Amino acid sequence: MKKRGIGVGVSFYGTGYGNGFPDISRAIVRLLPGGRVGIYCGVTEVGQGAKTAMIQIGAETLGLTEKDIDLIHEDTSLMPDSGTAAATRQTYNTGNAIKVACENMRKELFEKAKIELELNSTAGLVLENGEVVLSFFPQKRISFKRLSEIYKDEIIEAGGEFVAQTTTMDPETGQGAPYWPYTFNACAVEVEVDTNTGIVDLLRAVFAQDAGRAVNPHLLEGQMDGGFAMALGYALFEDLKLENGAMKNNKFSKYLIPTAMDMIDVEKIIIEDPENTAPYGAKGIGEPVMIPIAPAILNAIYNAIGIRITELPVTPENLMKAIREAEANKQN
Amino acid sequence: MVDISITVNDKLYKISINENMRLIDVLRDELGLIGTKEGCGEGECGACTVIMDGEIVNSCLVMGFQADGSSIVTIEGLEREGDLHPVQRAYIEAGAVQCGFCIPGMVLSTKALLDKNPNPSDEEIREGISGNLCRCTGYNKMLEATKKAMEYIKGE
Numbered sequence: 001m002k003k004r005g006i007g008v009g010v011s012f013y014g015t016g017y018g019n020g021f022p023d024i025s026r027a028i029v030r031l032l033p034g035g036r037v038g039i040y041c042g043v044t045e046v047g048q049g050a051k052t053a054m055i056q057i058g059a060e061t062l063g064l065t066e067k068d069i070d071l072i073h074e075d076t077s078l079m080p081d082s083g084t085a086a087a088t089r090q091t092y093n094t095g096n097a098i099k100v101a102c103e104n105m106r107k108e109l110f111e112k113a114k115i116e117l118e119l120n121s122t123a124g125l126v127l128e129n130g131e132v133v134l135s136f137f138p139q140k141r142i143s144f145k146r147l148s149e150i151y152k153d154e155i156i157e158a159g160g161e162f163v164a165q166t167t168t169m170d171p172e173t174g175q176g177a178p179y180w181p182y183t184f185n186a187c188a189v190e191v192e193v194d195t196n197t198g199i200v201d202l203l204r205a206v207f208a209q210d211a212g213r214a215v216n217p218h219l220l221e222g223q224m225d226g227g228f229a230m231a232l233g234y235a236l237f238e239d240l241k242l243e244n245g246a247m248k249n250n251k252f253s254k255y256l257i258p259t260a261m262d263m264i265d266v267e268k269i270i271i272e273d274p275e276n277t278a279p280y281g282a283k284g285i286g287e288p289v290m291i292p293i294a295p296a297i298l299n300a301i302y303n304a305i306g307i308r309i310t311e312l313p314v315t316p317e318n319l320m321k322a323i324r325e326a327e328a329n330k331q332n
Numbered sequence: 333m334v335d336i337s338i339t340v341n342d343k344l345y346k347i348s349i350n351e352n353m354r355l356i357d358v359l360r361d362e363l364g365l366i367g368t369k370e371g372c373g374e375g376e377c378g379a380c381t382v383i384m385d386g387e388i389v390n391s392c393l394v395m396g397f398q399a400d401g402s403s404i405v406t407i408e409g410l411e412r413e414g415d416l417h418p419v420q421r422a423y424i425e426a427g428a429v430q431c432g433f434c435i436p437g438m439v440l441s442t443k444a445l446l447d448k449n450p451n452p453s454d455e456e457i458r459e460g461i462s463g464n465l466c467r468c469t470g471y472n473k474m475l476e477a478t479k480k481a482m483e484y485i486k487g488e
Contacts, residue, residue, distance in 0.1 A: 047431030047468050218427045225470030226430065252376035252465065260458040260471040 001195045004203070005304025009295030010186040013288035014179020015088040020168035023089065025097035026080035029058070029105040030157040035130060035145030037062060038070045039101070042082035043094045045074065048286055049219035050090045056215050057095045057279050061102035063127035080159070088284035091215060092181065093164055095279035101160025108158045113142050116150060165277075181275045183283045184210040187228075187292040191300040195323055198316030200236055200301060208269035209289060213281035217270055220285060224268050227289025233258045235294035239313050336400035340365065341409030349396045356380045356391035358399065359406060367407035367436050371465070378464035381437030382406050388444045388463070407436035410443065418484035419443045419477070426477035430468030438464045442478050446485060452478070 017023040027041040039058045045051040051073065055066050062069075072078055082094045110122035113132035117140050119125075126135045132147075134140035147156065169176035190204040207224055214220045237256040241248040249255045274281025298309050301319075307326050311318065337346045340363060349358055359365045359382065368391055371379030375393040382391045383405040410417035416424070419442050429435050438461055445452060445460035452460060457478045461471065 047429075049430070222427050222430060222469055222473050225472040226468045227470070229470030230467065251374065252372050253374070257465060257467065258471075259462040259465065260474065261462045263458070263471045265454075265472060265475075266470070 002192050003195060003304040004190060004192050005300045005302065006188065006190050007296045007299025007301070007303055008186065008188045009292035009297075009299065010184075011288060011291040011295075012182045012184045013088065013291060014182050015092055015284045015288075016164045016166060016179060017083075017087050017089065018166050018180075019178040020166050023083065023087075023093060023164035023166065024161065025082040025089075025094040026159065026161045027082065027094070027097045027101040028080060028157055028159045029062075029098075029101045030155060031105075031109070031144060031148050031151070032070065033148055033152070035143060035148050036068055036070055037064060037105075037144070038072055039098060040072045040079035041094060041098060041101075042076065042079050043071075043073050043090055043098075044085035046085050048085070048090075048223060049216060050085065050094075052219060053091055053215045053282075054095065054098055057282075058098050058102050060280060061099050062106065064130060068130060088183070088286040088288060089164075090286075091282050091284040092212075092275075092278050093162055095215070095282060096162035096277075097160050099160070099279040100162055101158055104158035104160055105156075108156055109144070109147065112147055112151060112156060116142050116147070181212070181278065181283055183212070183285055183288050184271075185285075185288055185292050187296040189293075189296045189300050191297060191304060193301055193304045193319070195305060198319035198323070200297070200314055200319065202232065202264050202297070204267075205264060205296075206267045206269065207289075207293075208271055209285055210271040210273055210283075211285050212275040212278050212283035213272050214270050215280070215282045220270055221268050223285055224289050225263075225266055227287075227291075228266050228293050229258050229263050231290045231293030232262065232297070234290070234312060235297045236313050237262075237315065239315065334397045334400075336397055338399050338401070339403040341404070341406060351395075351397060353396040354392055355382070355384075355389075355394040355396055355399050355404075358396040359391060359404070365406050365408050369433055369436055371433070376465070377434070378437045378441065379434050381440050381464060383440055383444050386444070386447070388441050390463075405440065405443075407439060410439065417443065418488070419446065419481040422477040422480035422484060423474070426473045426480055428469060428473040428477040430466075434464055434466045438466065438474060442474070442481065446478070446481060450482065450485065452482075 030038045032038045043050050043054050055069050055071050058069050059066050110125045114122050124135050131141050131143045169178050187207045192201045275283050333348045334351050335348050359368050369379040371377035373392050375390040380391040381388050385402050419439050441461050441464050
């Protein structure tokens with residue numbers, strides 16, 4: 001018999017290393033020949049879109065477009081450390097470091113413009129499309145390109161650093177506030193459970209993710225789809241068979257991950273509730289996008305057939321076993 | 333050694349290869365076409381997908397000598413006079429690429445699908461790329477990209 005059910009999962013996730021562990025990102029911003037801006041930063045691109053997001057944050061702070069910026073990253077001989085691409089920390093932590101470095105760079109550019117434009121002060125200077133402009137008398141302006149020519153023997157650059165604020169938990173009681181900031185999400189799914197075969201089909205899904213500020217909504221949606229698919233595999237197929245520390249089913253023929261045919265359309269909702277310590281309010285979402293999905297699926301299975309599943313994955317075999325056990329308990 | 337003649341991306345190669353070379357080794361090691369990626373090496377992940385006489389194959393499961401006389405399209409063969417193929421352009425625009433390792437195979441599977449069926453349904457698109465595993469994207473942006481590519485190809 002096929003039975004349908006609806007389930008909801010919600011989660012909150014603390015980004016960064018947390019628990020008082022030093023969590024530091026650094027960046028250097030440099031004016032390059034021709035007036036381009038180089039951001040030197042140890043941020044690592046693994047497909048999550050860090051490179052795009054970091055360039056966007058730099059461009060926003062310096063009044064440039066993404067095309068005017070070169071991100072020089074992933075070569076430790078050329079740039080300061082920005083920690084790992086882990087703990088959902090790059091957008092918040094490294095994004096903050098880049099924003100601070102760009103703000104310091106803005107001050108450097110203003111100082112140089114003050115000299116070249118023969119001004120008394122840097123007050124009233126703004127950055128506009130690759131130029132330093134005096135806001136109330138815009139005839140006074142100088143381009144980044146011109147500054148790079150004048151200062152070709154003297155590098156114009158600035159550094160920036162962001163140290164995340166976290167506190168350690170009480171080792172006795174386990175109480176405290178180990179993470180900051182948190183990000184929040186919620187997912188609802190409808191499933192159809194075949195009680196004769198144990199197969200769980202996903203029919204519909206809605207997924208809402210708080211990002212503080214969506215630096216790049218397109219990439220954010222991609223992360224949400226990806227997290228959903230990975231969690232779908234975690235909930236329904238993926239079974240790591242370890243024996244004496246070695247994985248027995250270390251082949252894709254024996255360890256199934258979702259294909260395009262297993263995945264469904266996900267209605268995605270981006271929630272923007274800016275975090276005031278974050279770069280333009282933006283928090284990371286890399287890991288949290290996976291978390292509420294399996295609970296939602298398990299709740300939907302419970303709603304469909306009245307059985308609580310407490311072990312993953314819910315393969316057809318495992319589900320049939322749970323159904324039979326429930327039936328046996330009922331008869332006793 | 334065995335002599336084969338093989339057309340790759342419209343160019344004819346007459347080469348002498350070891351009998352135990354797989355097609356992926358011929359492409360990568362003999363011809364230097366490293367756009368084709370090796371994932372699992374046993375035909376499960378689809379990363380090494382190429383188009384052989386119009387059909388997608390896992391180039392890790394085809395022996396080099398079996399490709400004798402065939403015509404192969406790899407990811408390097410999709411660009412036309414420096415312009416991206418509509419499928420490549422659509423993948424970029426839809427944001428369907430994350431880490432990128434599955435993408436050469438995924439793009440070729442999408443192209444082969446659209447070559448045969450210019451108007452696939454969502455279900456047919458999902459089936460068409462179901463031999464290509466992707467751990468990053470959740471496939472939905474690839475669906476979007478394929479629909480975009482369908483429009484681009486129709487507009488040509």
